[in-house]
Amino acid sequence: MGEFDFIARHFRSLAGEGAMELRNDGATMRLSAGEELVLSSDTMVEGLHFLPDDPADTIARKLLRCNLSDLAAMGSRPRHYMLNVSLPAGRHYDDGWFAQFAAGLAADQKQFNISLLGGDTTGSPSPLMLNVTILGTVRQGEALRRDGSRPGDGVWVTGNLGRAALGLQARLGRIDGVDEALVQFYRVPMPRVGLSLYGIVSAAMDISDGLVQDCGHIAEESGTAITLFEEKLPFLPSVKAHMTHHRELILLGGDDYELLLTCPVEKEAALQAHCSERDVPVTQIGEVTAGSGVKMLDRRGEPIQFSRTGWQHF
Ligand SMILES: [Mg+2]
Numbered sequence: 001m002g003e004f005d006f007i008a009r010h011f012r013s014l015a016g017e018g019a020m021e022l023r024n025d026g027a028t029m030r031l032s033a034g035e036e037l038v039l040s041s042d043t044m045v046e047g048l049h050f051l052p053d054d055p056a057d058t059i060a061r062k063l064l065r066c067n068l069s070d071l072a073a074m075g076s077r078p079r080h081y082m083l084n085v086s087l088p089a090g091r092h093y094d095d096g097w098f099a100q101f102a103a104g105l106a107a108d109q110k111q112f113n114i115s116l117l118g119g120d121t122t123g124s125p126s127p128l129m130l131n132v133t134i135l136g137t138v139r140q141g142e143a144l145r146r147d148g149s150r151p152g153d154g155v156w157v158t159g160n161l162g163r164a165a166l167g168l169q170a171r172l173g174r175i176d177g178v179d180e181a182l183v184q185f186y187r188v189p190m191p192r193v194g195l196s197l198y199g200i201v202s203a204a205m206d207i208s209d210g211l212v213q214d215c216g217h218i219a220e221e222s223g224t225a226i227t228l229f230e231e232k233l234p235f236l237p238s239v240k241a242h243m244t245h246h247r248e249l250i251l252l253g254g255d256d257y258e259l260l261l262t263c264p265v266e267k268e269a270a271l272q273a274h275c276s277e278r279d280v281p282v283t284q285i286g287e288v289t290a291g292s293g294v295k296m297l298d299r300r301g302e303p304i305q306f307s308r309t310g311w312q313h314f
Helices: 003-010 056-073 095-112 163-171 180-187 211-222 243-252 265-277
Strands: 035-045 077-088 115-124 129-139 154-158 203-206 225-229 259-263 282-289 293-297
Touching: 003 095, 003 115, 035 056, 056 077, 056 095, 056 129, 056 180, 056 203, 095 115, 154 265, 163 180, 163 243, 203 211, 211 225, 211 243, 211 259, 211 282, 211 293, 259 265, 265 282
Parallel strands: 077 115, 225 293
Antiparallel strands: 035 129, 077 129, 154 259, 154 282, 203 259, 225 282
16 A cells, blocks of 8 residues: 555544645644744554554554643643654554554544644554654743752642553553453553643653652752652552552552642642642642652651662663
8 A cells, every 4th residue: 555545544534724634745833922832752662562462542542642641741732743653564554453543543632632733654674663743832931840849849649550550460461350440541541631730830740650760850850859658649449459469560650641740838729729620639649858869658657669660761
């Protein structure tokens, strides 16, 4: 099949305003006065970020949602995305597979009010590689950052933790008796788009590599230290059920796509009110102090010794 037919069949119907039906060398995107662009990019590789027999629509949705989560972390409203596909020959990624993949994109375009602006497709000698660059907007100067936490701030997290880490291990057949909903959450996470936390939180990021490692990024960028309290971490009962045997896996997590926030004490009420209006649970899990590094204290106040910190990219 030719590249142009392929794009027309699967992606033309996803093209939004400014994409000019994917018939030109590029696309346009309109910005209002006082807005600026927020851009983020994420790649998923077969065998590394998804398995060849994962449903194609869930792969598409996860790809979009990881990117949407990065925009949420920046306090940005998502608008469009670009899609790059590097397609290996002679595999099961045929027309039927891409029809299901595009259906996943279409479902999330609707849910998150975004559209496709362009991209590229190419053959590849490697596994299937999927890349999305997402484009969002924010009022000028109001993007959230990782470097604003100050000693005395509280550390907060949206939603709950550990679901995807357990879901992945269940998917790989390494842990039995895991609630199927956790596997589903691993495949299709829920990015926290739609909050407006500029002027409330002092630092923000999304949790993709795991709570402790990602707290480390905020601490390092801010020049502060973070102390987390194990007993304050929010877990579903279906996650807590595995705590005895898989405590480190659950505490270090990964793939949560919740927001990790630091908030000055005088803004805590505003943070809780804002999240509650949008039905987003938010929990204080720790505090920012002077110094460097991240530690987690158990219920006796003793630092927990971990054998690793989180997901390693290389
Ligand atoms: Mg991120």
